[in-house]
Amino acid sequence: MKYAIIIPDGAADSGIEDLANQTPLEAASKPNMDAIALAGRIGTVRTTPPNFSAGSDVCTLCLLGYDPAKYHPGRAPLEAAAMGLKLSADDWVMRCNLVTIVNGIMLDHSAGHIGDREARHLLDSLRKELAPEGGPIEFHAGVSYRHLMVHHGGDFSKVKTTPPHDIPAQPIKGYMPRGPGSDTLLDLMHRGADILSEHDINVVRRQLGEQPATHIWLWGQGRAANVPTFMDQYKKTGAMITAVDLLRGIANLLGWQNIEVPGITSYHDTDYNAQGQYACDALDSYDVVCCHVEAPDEASHQGDYETKVRSIEAIDQFVVGPIYKKLQTFDQWRLLIMPDHATQCATRKHHDAPVPFAMAGTHRKSAIARPYTEKAARESDLHIEKGYELMDYFLSDN
Ligand SMILES: [Zn+2]
Numbered sequence: 001m002k003y004a005i006i007i008p009d010g011a012a013d014s015g016i017e018d019l020a021n022q023t024p025l026e027a028a029s030k031p032n033m034d035a036i037a038l039a040g041r042i043g044t045v046r047t048t049p050p051n052f053s054a055g056s057d058v059c060t061l062c063l064l065g066y067d068p069a070k071y072h073p074g075r076a077p078l079e080a081a082a083m084g085l086k087l088s089a090d091d092w093v094m095r096c097n098l099v100t101i102v103n104g105i106m107l108d109h110s111a112g113h114i115g116d117r118e119a120r121h122l123l124d125s126l127r128k129e130l131a132p133e134g135g136p137i138e139f140h141a142g143v144s145y146r147h148l149m150v151h152h153g154g155d156f157s158k159v160k161t162t163p164p165h166d167i168p169a170q171p172i173k174g175y176m177p178r179g180p181g182s183d184t185l186l187d188l189m190h191r192g193a194d195i196l197s198e199h200d201i202n203v204v205r206r207q208l209g210e211q212p213a214t215h216i217w218l219w220g221q222g223r224a225a226n227v228p229t230f231m232d233q234y235k236k237t238g239a240m241i242t243a244v245d246l247l248r249g250i251a252n253l254l255g256w257q258n259i260e261v262p263g264i265t266s267y268h269d270t271d272y273n274a275q276g277q278y279a280c281d282a283l284d285s286y287d288v289v290c291c292h293v294e295a296p297d298e299a300s301h302q303g304d305y306e307t308k309v310r311s312i313e314a315i316d317q318f319v320v321g322p323i324y325k326k327l328q329t330f331d332q333w334r335l336l337i338m339p340d341h342a343t344q345c346a347t348r349k350h351h352d353a354p355v356p357f358a359m360a361g362t363h364r365k366s367a368i369a370r371p372y373t374e375k376a377a378r379e380s381d382l383h384i385e386k387g388y389e390l391m392d393y394f395l396s397d398n
Contacts, residue, residue: 001332001362002283003236003395004323005290007063008315009056009244010297010343012355012374016305024296024308024345025356026373030316032324033337033358037372040335040360043382045390047341048352055163055350056297057220059340060250064290065234065391066227074222075163075246076148082249083140083148087224092156094185094221096139096147098122098213099164101193106172109164109301110145112211113267118201122213123147129195130188137188142245144266149188149218156181161219165301168348177218185218192216229255234395236287241279243270247292257286266294268311272318279319280326288395291319300343308345327361334361336394337372354383357390363398 015021047059049068057075058068066072076093087093098119100108114122123141131137138150159182162175177185193215196202202212230238232255240251243264251258261278263271270293279291295311320337327333338357341350356377370376384390 001287001334001397002327002330003288003333004279004283004327004335005063005288005394006315006320006323006335006337007060007290007292008296008312008337008339009292009294010300010341010350011308011312011315011339012342012351012353013300013305013308013344014342014346014351016345019305019309023374024305024312026375028309028312028316030312030320030372032316032320034371036320036324036335036337036360037358037376038369039366040358040364041367041380041382042356042358042370042372042377043380043384044354044377045338045357045384045387046354047387049387053163053166053350054341054352056244056246056340057250059387060247060292062387063338063340063390064230064250064254065388067386067388071225071227073225073227075220077222077225078249078253079142079146079148079245080140080150080249081225081252082245082247083142084252085140085148085150087150088152089224090153092151092154092221092223094149094151094156094161094218096149097164097217097219098145098147099215099217100211100213101172101215104171104173106164106167106170106175108211109168109217111213112205114145114205114211114213116141116144118205119144119147119213121201122196122199125195125199126192126216130191145213146245151184154181154184156185156221159185159221161185161221163219164217166349168301189216189218225253227253230288231255234391236395238288238290239282239286240290240292241275241282242292242294244292244294251290256290267298268295268307268314270295272314276319276322280322283323283326283330291323293319296339297343300345301348303345303348305345332362334359334364334394336390359394
């Protein structure tokens with residue numbers, strides 16, 4: 001059997017006033033997603049377990065059949081896996097965002113989606129001052145505003161940190177690292193701000209009307225991950241297509257192949273068509289192909305519901321449509337569409353409500369024949385509370 005999983009990241013939402021109280025999924029024209037929902041099963045699945053916050057790290061692990069309570073090592077260790085960083089047993093790794101904070105307000109968790117080259121220059125300057133060779137600290141450059149810091153030794157297990165995208169346009173007071181062991185991180189953040197504030201790159205960014213990267217924001221710390229491979233757990237080979245490091249990291253942990261597609265990005269400027277075509281080709285070689293598209297989530301974080309609707313429509317046309325067609329050339333196949341978590345344009349934040357899923361293919365025939373929307377999913381009779389159990393239902397022979 002061939003299996004495809006399509007993740008329109010953050011696509012689920014609540015009603016939006018300017019869309020006549022429809023959700024972006026309801027407002028979008030998405031004939032392929034609707035056809036799949038009409039032909040197969042829809043329902044809701046809780047991908048954010050109790051005591052976790054909704055994020056692609058937790059929710060994607062859960063979606064792919066791994067109980068976060070058992071296997072989630074922290075966001076940064078997942079991204080370290082994506083970069084192929086080798087962590088030793090006493091290492092801590094944490095996310096190091098470049099962010100824009102002005103007058104104590106978190107203006108932008110992405111420093112205006114700063115480019116890789118500018119970000120690397122800033123990291124070089126930070127490295128010189130904060131991470132001298134032979135010291136306990138290393139900075140590792142990632143994509144755009146998403147970087148990692150490794151701290152050899154220390155204990156950050158009791159430090160509370162906050163994802164910067166959870167406090168958009170809010171005062172940072174009360175959200176800085178806190179609790180035993182936080183002093184080291186606070187010191188680095190303060191010294192980082194001194195280095196960045198009048199940095200040449202930021203001077204230019206301000207002149208161009210772009211958000212300057214005023215601070216580093218440390219969060220999501222953890223230690224090396226220990227997750228059984230997908231082959232061990234589910235006896236299937238797999239491949240991932242994504243533009244996001246975090247998802248590449250999860251794929252690495254699961255022993256999946258990451259398929260790199262030229263021209264794909266985290267935003268609506270991504271090459272949707274290339275993503276769909278590469279996924280179709282990958283189905284010839286792997287049991288499970290997972291195609292993750294970040295654009296709806298990023299649009300939601302910008303509060304941009306129009307772009308969110310357009311990205312859902314593009315996913316439907318260029319990703320879902322071709323994959324649905326390709327799957328039907330195999331004797332036995334299944335297709336699963338679901339976001340990892342909801343992201344609300346109104347709050348610009350992730351939301352931990354159960355997400356709608358649609359599943360079609362062999363032995364997955366329609367029970368209620370409704371289109372793919374949050375409401376139809378809620379009104380179905382299929383509600384999976386332990387999200388990681390959905391994978392068994394998706395992969396089972398009957
Ligand atoms: Zn997000």
